Amino acid sequence: MLSKQQVEHVAKLARLSLTEDEVELYTKQLSKILDYIDQLNEVNTKGIEPMTQPIPTVNVMREDIVKKQFDRSEVLRNAPYEEYGFFRVPKIGE
Amino acid sequence: MVRPYTDYQPIMYAINVIVLNTTQSKTKYEVVIGLEVHAQLKTKTKIFCGCPVDFGADPNTNVCPVCLGMPGVLPVLNKQVVAYAVKTGLALGCKISKHCKFDRKQYFYPDLPKNYQISQYDQPICTSGQLEVNGKVIGIERIHMEEDAGKLVHAGSDRLHGSDYSLVDYNRTGTPLLEIVSKPDLRSAEEAKDYAQTLRSILRYLEVCDGNLEEGSMRCDVNVSLMPVGSKTFGTRCEIKNVNSFKSLARAIETETERQSEILDSGGKIIQETRLFEETSGKTISMRSKEEAHDYRYFPEPDLVPLEISQSWINEIKETIPELPHDKKIRYPKDYSLSIDDTKVLTDDRNMAEYYEAVVRLGANPKKAANWLIGPVTAHLKEHKTDIINCCMTPVQLADLLGFIEKGIINDNIAKAEILEELLSKGTNSEEIIKEKGLAQITDEGEIKSLVKEALETNPEQLKQLKEGKDKVKGFFVGQIMKKSGGKASPAVVNKLIDEYIK
Numbered sequence: 022m023l024s025k026q027q028v029e030h031v032a033k034l035a036r037l038s039l040t041e042d043e044v045e046l047y048t049k050q051l052s053k054i055l056d057y058i059d060q061l062n063e064v065n066t067k068g069i070e071p072m073t074q075p076i077p078t079v080n081v082m083r084e085d086i087v088k089k090q091f092d093r094s095e096v097l098r099n100a101p102y103e104e105y106g107f108f109r110v111p112k113i114g115e
Numbered sequence: 116m117v118r119p120y121t122d123y124q125p126i127m128y129a130i131n132v133i134v135l136n137t138t139q140s141k142t143k144y145e146v147v148i149g150l151e152v153h154a155q156l157k158t159k160t161k162i163f164c165g166c167p168v169d170f171g172a173d174p175n176t177n178v179c180p181v182c183l184g185m186p187g188v189l190p191v192l193n194k195q196v197v198a199y200a201v202k203t204g205l206a207l208g209c210k211i212s213k214h215c216k217f218d219r220k221q222y223f224y225p226d227l228p229k230n231y232q233i234s235q236y237d238q239p240i241c242t243s244g245q246l247e248v249n250g251k252v253i254g255i256e257r258i259h260m261e262e263d264a265g266k267l268v269h270a271g272s273d274r275l276h277g278s279d280y281s282l283v284d285y286n287r288t289g290t291p292l293l294e295i296v297s298k299p300d301l302r303s304a305e306e307a308k309d310y311a312q313t314l315r316s317i318l319r320y321l322e323v324c325d326g327n328l329e330e331g332s333m334r335c336d337v338n339v340s341l342m343p344v345g346s347k348t349f350g351t352r353c354e355i356k357n358v359n360s361f362k363s364l365a366r367a368i369e370t371e372t373e374r375q376s377e378i379l380d381s382g383g384k385i386i387q388e389t390r391l392f393e394e395t396s397g398k399t400i401s402m403r404s405k406e407e408a409h410d411y412r413y414f415p416e417p418d419l420v421p422l423e424i425s426q427s428w429i430n431e432i433k434e435t436i437p438e439l440p441h442d443k444k445i446r447y448p449k450d451y452s453l454s455i456d457d458t459k460v461l462t463d464d465r466n467m468a469e470y471y472e473a474v475v476r477l478g479a480n481p482k483k484a485a486n487w488l489i490g491p492v493t494a495h496l497k498e499h500k501t502d503i504i505n506c507c508m509t510p511v512q513l514a515d516l517l518g519f520i521e522k523g524i525i526n527d528n529i530a531k532a533e534i535l536e537e538l539l540s541k542g543t544n545s546e547e548i549i550k551e552k553g554l555a556q557i558t559d560e561g562e563i564k565s566l567v568k569e570a571l572e573t574n575p576e577q578l579k580q581l582k583e584g585k586d587k588v589k590g591f592f593v594g595q596i597m598k599k600s601g602g603k604a605s606p607a608v609v610n611k612l613i614d615e616y617i618k
């Protein structure tokens with residue numbers, strides 16, 4: 022069972038602000054999800070190598086060759102704010 | 116502006132995070148230091164996209180959807196990055212992982228467009244190496260590959276005037292980095308500095324990194340903790356960032372050691388935190404980073420497949436490793452009868468070492484060639500803010516010059532005063548300069564004899580002393596005669612003729 026503190030911690034890490042009710046609700050829902058996932062622990066995995074990728078491929082690499090980059094006006098087109106060719110962002114808190 | 120939260124502090128590796136001990140003469144504590152060095156790799160393109168790595172470019176001109184973290188894009192690993200990582204690992208005696216993967220390290224910061232950094236967590240590409248520093252072996256915990264973040268710019272006085280925004284340039288985003296983590300084996304500021312300098316020298320020999328601390332192509336984070344002398348348990352460590360030179364590195368460790376010992380002496384406790392070294396005050400200041408900021412929630416990067424490094428590829432890379440400074444330091448005193456100090460100066464930089472070896476291969480006397488390179492040549496290079504490969508003098512030209520001295524055609528002083536400068540700045544050849552300026556040494560005894568006679572006879576007082584056996588006066592006469600000859604008389608012949616005259 023997940024604690025309320027854990028949910029608050031995760032929310033904080035994800036920069037989400039939750040109401041009391043939401044914390045309550047998500048604590049229950051996330052706990053259920055985790056319980057469901059926990060069923061996997063019942064599978065006997067003795068002797069099976071851990072896998073981090075379902076695709077049976079390794080070593081996808083490219084050569085160190087420059088590809089044409091994008092035009093800056095295009096790059097900045099999606100930026101809400103720009104200045105002197107830079108992306109403009111809110112000041113970073115101390 | 117320094118980015119907080121980017122230090123490598125996985126929970127599983129708490130122990131390797133650095134921190135070691137050193138003997139402080141004046142205190143009862145041993146300081147324990149570990150270094151995390153970030154080395155920017157000299158590839159043409161970024162680690163996961165084909166954008167060029169170019170630090171002089173206008174802001175946001177070397178970016179693409181991949182390094183900007185646009186939705187739906189896929190990273191593709193740059194093969195050269197892997198090769199450089201393996202090369203570095205081999206040079207540092209590491210074990211190269213046959214199998215490894217990339218992971219996502221999550222944190223929010225405007226210089227990180229994806230909100231995660233692709234790094235390697237529990238399967239670094241290289242592990243358990245070592246680096247010998249002044250005869251002591253310093254362990255290398257691990258080396259892993261990761262991507263750099265962008266650059267935040269606080270335009271000029273903006274901060275002072277309470278500006279409410281920052282500017283971001285993503286050109287650096289995705290530049291390949293190697294993070295080289297030492298074991299907490301370092302025990303003094305001096306030792307840490309030597310370690311960093313030795314590592315830099317190797318990275319430059321390997322041609323994988325420029326190793327420029329001031330410009331940030333090599334960056335050091337330092338972990339410092341104290342423990343009572345004789346203790347086996349490390350104290351709580353602090354991580355120091357923003358160290359931009361080897362001098363600052365030593366200074367940061369010294370002031371942090373002082374700060375921590377004062378706290379411990381007064382019965383206080385060290386709080387584990389990240390601190391910033393301030394160049395101006397020479398102090399470290401707390402970054403007061405929030406605790407959960409270090410909760411990076413690593414998980415395997417689903418957009419990249421695992422890496423398998425074959426023995427044949429490793430062997431191929433091994434072939435590209437040149438003789439390293441450590442091996443040269445053993446060989447030079449043996450092959451060239453050089454002192455340890457001279458060897459150190461010549462081998463620190465690969466270009467200098469290779470230049471020296473070339474001059475010797477061309478037949479120059481090894482000791483003489485070393486003296487010339489360490490002395491007048493280095494002085495000239497420093498004065499003109501250049502280096503041995505960018506000056507005009509080729510190894511052939513230096514070997515020729517030394518040959519003319521060896522054969523007695525010119526003497527050392529003339530070579531230094533009249534020829535060297537021209538070789539270094541114009542690259543003409545010695546033979547032409549000697550002819551043009553009429554610098555060839557006078558070895559004709561008849562010609563010198565008259566100079567000797569003249570000098571001795573016009574200084575009867577000194578001549579009397581010389582005849583009485585006052586050898587010091589001989590130097591006076593040699594000087595007079597050399598001056599008269601415009602420095603061209605052969606000192607050996609001059610000495611011989613003076614002896615003959617007074618006999």
Ligand SMILES: [Zn+2]
Nearest residue numbers: 164166179182
């Ligand atoms: Zn890109």
